[in-house]
Amino acid sequence: MNEDPRTATRVDVVVAGNGPIGAACARHVSERRPELRVAVLDSERLRSGSDDLGRIARPLDAEGRDEWTALNARSIDGFEEAERLSGIQFFTRKGSLAIGSEAFVERGAARLRARGVTHERRTNADGGVAEAWGFLARDGIPSEYEAVWDEVGGYVNPHAMRAAQNALMRRASEGRATVTRTTCERVESNAATGECEVRTSTGETYACDVCVLACGFYTEPLARECGLLTDDASADFGDVKIARRTVLLAEVLESEALGALATMPTIKYEAKSVYVLPPIYYPGPEPAPGWYIKIGGGPLDYFDKSDPSWARTERELADWMSSDGDEVVADQLQEILFHLFPSTNFQSLTSKACAYSTSDDGSLKIQTLGPGANIIAVGACQGKGAGPADAIGADVAERALRALDARRAP
Ligand SMILES: Cc1cc2nc3c(=O)[nH]c(=O)nc-3n(C[C@H](O)[C@H](O)[C@H](O)COP(=O)(O)OP(=O)(O)OC[C@H]3O[C@@H](n4cnc5c(N)ncnc54)[C@H](O)[C@@H]3O)c2cc1C
Known part of the structure; x- marks a missing residue:
């Protein structure tokens, strides 16, 4: 890798952050455009929000939001194939159970019905929830509560999921996409040339057409530090x-x-x-x-x-x-x-x-930033971005490729 600050390593796309979303984004960029040089830069020092062995993946959104339900469903649909093609198992299908008031359970059940996902519903009037799931308290759960269960959900191992996405990225790009342990400390978009420049903690500089900031909870602070949240368009992202x-x-x-x-x-x-x-x-x-x-x-x-x-x-x-x-x-x-x-x-x-x-409105933020409109920031995953990361990554990849095409259009 280039360590001379005077000459930059030229790639097509930089993805800052190799968490569930960055890894998925890089894989989808590589699968759609195998000829592109993609540099995934993952911090050697900053902690990840997914540094654990279990993150829930449900076919619905617990808060009943359609945007998140659709992302969850698309991601889960792709797990089996991603595991088969990468040879890395990352998803454990255990089913998902939501227990709560009639209104809470109906919100989820309606979405399962709409998507044709097989599910079961129980009321707890006569202790029906504890009867079905024997390890739960017979007396502790309010009698007016209900439960809805589906067999589609489960949990992902974020480390294994990232490894699978990286393997699929390498396979699609035939080595043109790489992962490097380094922290992106400065990201700038040159208004005159439209090119992005990324400077790292290990002294390297990357020049690229598009940069994706998929740094988890570090995305907003990094974008702010780099002066990317100063205009009206970015004000919304600054609320993260x-x-x-x-x-x-x-x-x-x-x-x-x-x-x-x-x-x-x-x-x-x-x-x-x-x-x-x-x-x-x-x-x-x-x-x-x-x-x-x-x-x-x-x-x-x-x-x-x-x-x-x-x-x-x-x-x-x-x-x-x-x-x-x-x-x-x-x-x-x-x-x-x-x-x-x-x-x-x-x-x-x-x-x-x-x-x-x-974010204040509970929605995921994917925001185009910078004078060249070629820095794509992802944030506000609301503590539920690992399960749907594959679909989020695919949407971010789509946005990044659109920015790349716009930049290269004659
Ligand atoms: C306690 C807890 C429980 C959760 N439970 C669930 C759950 O059950 N289901 C679910 O779907 N989600 C859950 N989440 C949320 C989920 O973990 C996050 O939404 C998800 O990890 C976001 O993925 P990401 O790729 O955006 O970020 P991260 O997973 O945080 O990954 C970001 C990566 O970028 C790197 N990075 C950061 N800054 C830089 C930089 N400047 N340069 C280079 N690299 C950088 C980090 O080191 C890291 O590797 C939970 C979160 C928490 C905290």
Whole structure:
């Protein structure tokens, strides 16, 4: 790779960030235009919002939004083929269960009906929910609650999904697309030439036609730091905020993971707005090797944006991500977990900090930035961007190729 700051490495597309969305975007660019040189640059130091072994993928959106439901459905449809072609398994089909008020459950059920997804519905008037899913509390779930279950959903392993997307990208591009560990520190679009220049932490410079910022919760701070959020068009993207999140990993015995909990689907529980993942084996060292159920959710706690400088944001995020999260939230999650799973024999509890970006209207933001209209920023995944990442990545790839074609049009 070019390390001389005076001469840039010339590629067609730079994708900053090799998370679920950046990896999917790069793969779709390469599959659609195998002749393009694509440089995926993934930070050697910044933490990823998907650094975990389980992220829920549902055929519907838990909040009942059509935009997200469609992205989820398109992504899940492509999992089997991506696994087969890459030889890397990343999706575990366990089904998905949503438990809540009649209105909450109907929102999801209506979308499953509309898409022809086979599903079952239960009321809890006579303890029907605990009867169907024996590990759940018979008395704890309100009697007026209902549940809807589908067998299509499950969870993805984000690391494996990224590896599969990278393998498919390399295969399609025959080596023209690469992944490099480095942090994009400066992204500029030259108004005169329309070319983008990307400077990295390891002293390299890339010149490209189009740059995609798929840096997870770092996208908005990076775009801001690079002066890309100054005009009206980008004002909307500037509203993206970063929320602190805490999850609890609750260790279960292998005999329970493979026994009573073997059929456990992913769960969205309306009361307290929490989600729960079925037991996943974590190989250690952190948390210690074993089977863990994960619970997360609760109210959003935003980072202060009154001084959104890059230095402050990076420092605050680094401090937060290396902490155990919020103790109060962890205690609340523990209480809900024990209440929902009264007969499960939990061995240990580990809380973890994480973060994701949100927008005020709950929608995903894919925004074209820069004077050359050739920087595409992705943000506000609302804590649900890993399951639908393949479809989001395909849409971002489409946008990037349109920008590339517009730039090269005679
Ligand atoms: C606690 C928690 C639970 C969640 N649960 C779910 C769930 O159940 N289902 C679901 O679908 N989603 C879930 N999410 C959300 C999901 O993880 C994110 O939406 C998803 O990871 C977003 O993918 P991404 O590729 O945009 O970003 P990320 O996964 O954060 O990846 C971004 C990548 O870019 C790199 N990067 C950052 N800055 C730079 C830079 N300047 N230069 C180069 N590289 C850079 C990072 O190192 C990282 O590798 C959850 C999130 C959290 C925090």
